[in-house]
Amino acid sequence: MFWSALPGAISLGLIWGLMAIGVYITYKVLDFADLTVDGSICTGGAVCAVLMASGVNAWAAIIVAIIAGALAGLVTGIFHTLMGIPAILSGILTQLILWSVNLKIMGQANQVIESRESYVIVSQLEAGWSILIMCGFLAVVIGGLYWFFGTETGCGIRATGNNPNMSRAQGINVSLNKIIGLMISNALVALAGALLAQYQGFADINMGRGAIVIGLAAVIIGEAIVTRISRNFAVQLTGVVLGGIIYYIVYQFVIWLNLDTEYLKMFSAIVVAIFLAIPYWKKRYFYKFAKKRPPEGGGTDAAGASGEQAAAPQAQETERLETPAEAEGGEHV
Amino acid sequence: MSEHILELQNIGKVFNRGSVNEKIALKDFSLTVNEGDFITVIGGNGAGKSTLMNVICGTYPVDEGKVMLGGHDVTRLPEYRRAKYLGRVFQDPMMGTAPNMEIQENLALAYRRGKVRSLMPGIRKREKEFYREQLARLGLGLEERMTAKVGLLSGGQRQSLTLLMATLKKPDLLLLDEHTAALDPKTAAKVLAFTEEIAAENKLTTVMITHNMMDAIRCGNRLIMMQEGRIIYDVSGEEKKSLRVEDLLERFRASAGEVSDRMLLN
Numbered sequence: 001m002f003w004s005a006l007p008g009a010i011s012l013g014l015i016w017g018l019m020a021i022g023v024y025i026t027y028k029v030l031d032f033a034d035l036t037v038d039g040s041i042c043t044g045g046a047v048c049a050v051l052m053a054s055g056v057n058a059w060a061a062i063i064v065a066i067i068a069g070a071l072a073g074l075v076t077g078i079f080h081t082l083m084g085i086p087a088i089l090s091g092i093l094t095q096l097i098l099w100s101v102n103l104k105i106m107g108q109a110n111q112v113i114e115s116r117e118s119y120v121i122v123s124q125l126e127a128g129w130s131i132l133i134m135c136g137f138l139a140v141v142i143g144g145l146y147w148f149f150g151t152e153t154g155c156g157i158r159a160t161g162n163n164p165n166m167s168r169a170q171g172i173n174v175s176l177n178k179i180i181g182l183m184i185s186n187a188l189v190a191l192a193g194a195l196l197a198q199y200q201g202f203a204d205i206n207m208g209r210g211a212i213v214i215g216l217a218a219v220i221i222g223e224a225i226v227t228r229i230s231r232n233f234a235v236q237l238t239g240v241v242l243g244g245i246i247y248y249i250v251y252q253f254v255i256w257l258n259l260d261t262e263y264l265k266m267f268s269a270i271v272v273a274i275f276l277a278i279p280y281w282k283k284r285y286f287y288k289f290a291k292k293r294p295p296e297g298g299g300t301d302a303a304g305a306s307g308e309q310a311a312a313p314q315a316q317e318t319e320r321l322e323t324p325a326e327a328e329g330g331e332h333v
Numbered sequence: 334m335s336e337h338i339l340e341l342q343n344i345g346k347v348f349n350r351g352s353v354n355e356k357i358a359l360k361d362f363s364l365t366v367n368e369g370d371f372i373t374v375i376g377g378n379g380a381g382k383s384t385l386m387n388v389i390c391g392t393y394p395v396d397e398g399k400v401m402l403g404g405h406d407v408t409r410l411p412e413y414r415r416a417k418y419l420g421r422v423f424q425d426p427m428m429g430t431a432p433n434m435e436i437q438e439n440l441a442l443a444y445r446r447g448k449v450r451s452l453m454p455g456i457r458k459r460e461k462e463f464y465r466e467q468l469a470r471l472g473l474g475l476e477e478r479m480t481a482k483v484g485l486l487s488g489g490q491r492q493s494l495t496l497l498m499a500t501l502k503k504p505d506l507l508l509l510d511e512h513t514a515a516l517d518p519k520t521a522a523k524v525l526a527f528t529e530e531i532a533a534e535n536k537l538t539t540v541m542i543t544h545n546m547m548d549a550i551r552c553g554n555r556l557i558m559m560q561e562g563r564i565i566y567d568v569s570g571e572e573k574k575s576l577r578v579e580d581l582l583e584r585f586r587a588s589a590g591e592v593s594d595r596m597l598l599n
Binding site: 159166168173 | 390412413414416417419421423427428429430431432433434438441442443445446447448450451452453454455456498
């Protein structure tokens with residue numbers, strides 16, 4: 001029974017993996033904890049379902065859903081950059097706006113897509129086929145993002161998330177870049193929502209509840225898997241998708257064990273909380289281990305101190321990579 | 334007009350106006366920087382040195398007055414749009430570079446300062462050779478580590494890299510905000526030597542804030558002393574060359590200013 005449910009779990013994992021790529025862009029690249037996604041995934045699903053119910057082609061419907069998601073990101077971006085509202089609150093406000101908007105789009109709490117009457121791109125009735133289609137989608141998305149974040153604009157967005165002060169000094173429009181990043185992220189999330197609605201055959205006002213936690217879980221699991229393999233951007237994104245798949249396989253496993261799935265969101269949240277805490281704990285309680293370094297050459301004590309200063313804020317990101325740098329150590333300028 | 338790289342006209346800047354914490358940072362402040370000048374700025378804590386930098390960069394708007402860069406009125410331009418005129422190095426070595434990006438990516442970002450960022454590749458093959466040559470000049474071996482993340486570098490290395498980034502595309506004005514203050518003395522001396530070398534070679538107009546009075550006297554062709562948001566001493570040429578630290582301390586005392594411990598310790 002577990003094995004027969006596996007294709008379904010994988011295709012769901014792939015759809016949520018796509019959503020998690022959106023979360024990765026805001027959370028990891030932009031350093032912006034964007035809670036808009038809980039609303040925008042439903043917006044994507046709602047727009048797609050309503051359009052398809054009124055006879056619009058499935059592909060056209062997902063394109064409109066993508067645009068709707070981008071607009072949701074734009075709203076959050078405007079709240080944050082033009083109105084100076086903190087990132088998390090901006091996302092929550094948009095999320096609340098979208099609750100009403102999503103209800104208005106659907107006119108009710110849910111909207112069914114009749115897969116017998118209209119062509120759907122992915123469907124749980126054909127999980128195997130859906131896996132193939134989703135892999136195609138993900139290849140295009142990952143390829144596109146890999147290209148984009150290598151362009152001048154994309155590099156500017158990465159710099160914005162990494163060090164806004166430096167970015168401004170290099171003439172980068174930080175506000176614009178945040179808005180672009182949020183729009184891309186929420187466009188992808190809405191695309192995932194649209195595909196999810198087609199896959200399960202309906203959109204529901206609650207389909208996005210807790211999406212940010214699933215997204216973060218996928219990002220964290222993915223990072224744990226691929227960080228040791230490569231820091232390449234495309235590899236990182238692939239890891240995020242794997243994170244989504246693993247999340248849903250675990251979900252399926254919990255069902256198979258006949259455990260109460262109502263606890264699953266709670267467990268996800270606790271697991272995410274613990275993983276988010278690990279870098280903090282490492283720094284606070286295991287600081288000595290994090291900055292183990294070979295003894296400095298004579299007379300460079302002060303230089304060593306400045307080196308530690310440089311390494312400390314990065315400890316969580318780069319601890320494993322510090323060794324090669326230190327191998328060349330002692331030459332702190 | 335164009336030989337005036339920077340003109341500050343009657344700048345006023347007050348923080349927390351109308352509250353008990355009201356702090357007048359700059360008061361009717363005027364300064365003209367000529368092309369090729371290397372100006373050192375000294376002053377006690379709270380003299381308005383950093384505010385001066387931030388006013389030039391556009392980090393926050395001024396209350397009164399006008400900021401002209403290269404003959405353009407930039408008073409109302411946001412920070413990122415003034416960047417095309419300015420190369421900047423901050424006091425905090427962490428502030429001038431993107432730690433999770435590669436050394437060469439940081440250089441590529443700096444090389445595009447003041448340019449519209451398009452959908453062209455963020456870094457091209459032929460640029461890399463140029464970056465390698467430039468990095469080699471630092472003598473830190475960074476040219477062999479171009480794909481390493483900047484977060485792996487020491488404070489001194491990052492500060493040297495920031496300096497290189499600030500001058501990679503020749504700025505109209507190079508702004509150095511106590512850029513050696515956070516470094517140990519040996520590293521600070523090296524970074525300062527490289528600063529002078531690069532400024533002389535490219536004939537860069539430079540404004541350098543420092544708390545080290547010896548450096549302030551030794552470097553540059555003009556020295557400005559600030560006190561409570563105003564210039565209290567402005568000296569250049571032969572007179573500056575013959576200055577001694579004692580003279581500067583005397584000036585501080587004469588203007589009833591507190592001589593901060595930090596300045597004395599240097």
